[in-house]
Amino acid sequence: MDHSPTLKQTPLHALHLSLGAKMVPFAGYDMPVQYPMGVMKEHLQTRAAAGLFDVSHMGQVIVLGASYEDAARALETLVPVDVLGLKPGRQRYGFFTAENGGILDDLMITNRGGHLLVVVNAACKEQDVAHMKAHLAGCEVTLLEDRALLALQGPAAERVLASLWAAAAEMKFMDVRDAFIRGADCIISRSGYSGEDGFEISVPADKAEELAKVLLAHPECEPIGLGARDSLRLEAGLCLYGNDIDTTTTPVEASLEWAMQKVRRPGGERAGGYPGAGRIAEDFATGPVRRRIGLKPEGKAPVRAHAVLYAEDSPESPIGEVTSGTFGPTVEGPVAMGYVPASLAEPGTRVFAELRGKYLPLTVTALPFIKPTYKR
Amino acid sequence: MLKFTAEHEWLKLEGDVATVGITTHAAEQLGDLVFIELPEVGAELTKDGNAATVESVKAASDVYAPLDGEVTEVNQAIVDDPSLVNSDPQGAAWFFKLKLKNPSDADALLDESAYKDLIG
Numbered sequence: 001m002d003h004s005p006t007l008k009q010t011p012l013h014a015l016h017l018s019l020g021a022k023m024v025p026f027a028g029y030d031m032p033v034q035y036p037m038g039v040m041k042e043h044l045q046t047r048a049a050a051g052l053f054d055v056s057h058m059g060q061v062i063v064l065g066a067s068y069e070d071a072a073r074a075l076e077t078l079v080p081v082d083v084l085g086l087k088p089g090r091q092r093y094g095f096f097t098a099e100n101g102g103i104l105d106d107l108m109i110t111n112r113g114g115h116l117l118v119v120v121n122a123a124c125k126e127q128d129v130a131h132m133k134a135h136l137a138g139c140e141v142t143l144l145e146d147r148a149l150l151a152l153q154g155p156a157a158e159r160v161l162a163s164l165w166a167a168a169a170e171m172k173f174m175d176v177r178d179a180f181i182r183g184a185d186c187i188i189s190r191s192g193y194s195g196e197d198g199f200e201i202s203v204p205a206d207k208a209e210e211l212a213k214v215l216l217a218h219p220e221c222e223p224i225g226l227g228a229r230d231s232l233r234l235e236a237g238l239c240l241y242g243n244d245i246d247t248t249t250t251p252v253e254a255s256l257e258w259a260m261q262k263v264r265r266p267g268g269e270r271a272g273g274y275p276g277a278g279r280i281a282e283d284f285a286t287g288p289v290r291r292r293i294g295l296k297p298e299g300k301a302p303v304r305a306h307a308v309l310y311a312e313d314s315p316e317s318p319i320g321e322v323t324s325g326t327f328g329p330t331v332e333g334p335v336a337m338g339y340v341p342a343s344l345a346e347p348g349t350r351v352f353a354e355l356r357g358k359y360l361p362l363t364v365t366a367l368p369f370i371k372p373t374y375k376r
Numbered sequence: 377m378l379k380f381t382a383e384h385e386w387l388k389l390e391g392d393v394a395t396v397g398i399t400t401h402a403a404e405q406l407g408d409l410v411f412i413e414l415p416e417v418g419a420e421l422t423k424d425g426n427a428a429t430v431e432s433v434k435a436a437s438d439v440y441a442p443l444d445g446e447v448t449e450v451n452q453a454i455v456d457d458p459s460l461v462n463s464d465p466q467g468a469a470w471f472f473k474l475k476l477k478n479p480s481d482a483d484a485l486l487d488e489s490a491y492k493d494l495i496g
Contacts, residue, residue, distance in 0.1 A: 039407055
């Protein structure tokens with residue numbers, strides 16, 4: 001492979017090569033975009049049975065305070081979600097906000113009893129760790145460099161994991177537990193980013209390849225690359241940081257207010273107290289100017305990120321932009337998301353995207369495009 | 377006679393008409409195709425100008441006109457089922473037929489062994 005020698009490798013790099021993966025640079029890592037099966041079949045495999053993804057490039061970070069409560073209170077000064085109310089062994093989604101109300105990164109937050117475990121995006125992890133070290137007074141912030149992260153997703157994920165660890169079947173969506181599997185101390189959460197039921201497995205780096213091989217030996221489990229990871233998360237209506245959310249989008253514009261529990265919203269017991277709280281409170285009070293919405297292009301042509309959206313089929317009325325778009329193998333047609341003015345965000349509204357000089361109609365559609373199968 | 381371009385197209389020449397498609401190597405590189413847009417019958421194409429668009433799950437790619445000419449026929453079967461290009465790129469999944477303006481220009485294109493050297 002003729003890649004820059006500065007690209008980092010995950011503990012599963014050799015396994016990807018041996019499985020015949022096509023490798024691409026992603027967030028500074030040499031990562032598998034697809035295996036010989038191909039993006040389309042990998043996507044359908046994950047929805048029909050189980051897929052194993054290497055997400056070791058993501059940052060696993062421990063936040064340790066004098067107590068869980070101290071660490072949680074500290075993190076709530078950076079993240080507008082209810083961290084304090086999270087029970088031991090439970091996880092939730094959140095985001096770091098910027099002073100302008102934009103989003104610095106999105107993350108998963110777990111109450112591990114004595115401390116917090118957060119998982120952040122690969123491209124943002126150095127910045128996120130520096131941000132937490134600078135602002136989480138009294139907390140020790142440690143990026144775990146010696147652990148891999150595997151995502152096992154799909155309706156057969158429970159069966160595949162339970163063949164090694166029976167307690168998998170007892171877990172509910174967003175539960176997090178310790179597990180000793182094949183000599184490896186794992187941390188397992190029932191979560192993922194595909195819209196399917198599944199698990200994320202944090203495993204010591206030196207045991208990761210063996211565990212991945214055992215999981216892949218299950219007849220219902222196949223390796224899945226970043227290509228299918230993207231089409232799966234888009235069909236599930238989930239945001240990709242850097243595309244669908246960034247420092248120019250507020251959580252309310254991004255239709256992520258569901259992730260802000262009542263206690264942290266304006267009027268709540270622990271409202272505000274995080275960067276950009278004023279701007280975000282304004283969005284709640286007056287409604288956002290624009291909204292992230294699902295878009296279903298009519299016809300078969302995928303409409304991709306950065307395509308300009310128009311109110312009419314002419315260049316005079318630009319209204320927004322597509323932020324993610326591809327072909328959805330399960331939907332069997334193109335799917336996209338993007339931002340439009342709040343007045344045009346109602347499902348059923350027709351808008352247009354410019355594609356190769358033509359104006360293609362798209363229908364604003366409620367997200368997700370598929371019915372998630374999370375085990376609540 | 378079979379000819380190739382450095383842009384990974386093949387041309388099957390019969391008189392002054394070339395049947396044009398993309399090579400097996402190109403189809404493998406693109407991955408699963410999900411959408412194909414072909415030129416209109418009657419369109420006048422210019423060498424290296426945009427002739428068709430193919431889209432995989434991941435990205436859109438242009439297919440260029442290998443020579444100057446007029447489109448006389450297009451293969452609707454690949455529009456209806458783009459995966460045909462992945463399964464039979466140098467056979468049933470031809471893209472369009474081109475009536476060449478200067479049939480002798482085809483002599484300058486790559487032959488099969490030169491194309492194989494190019495893709496290594």
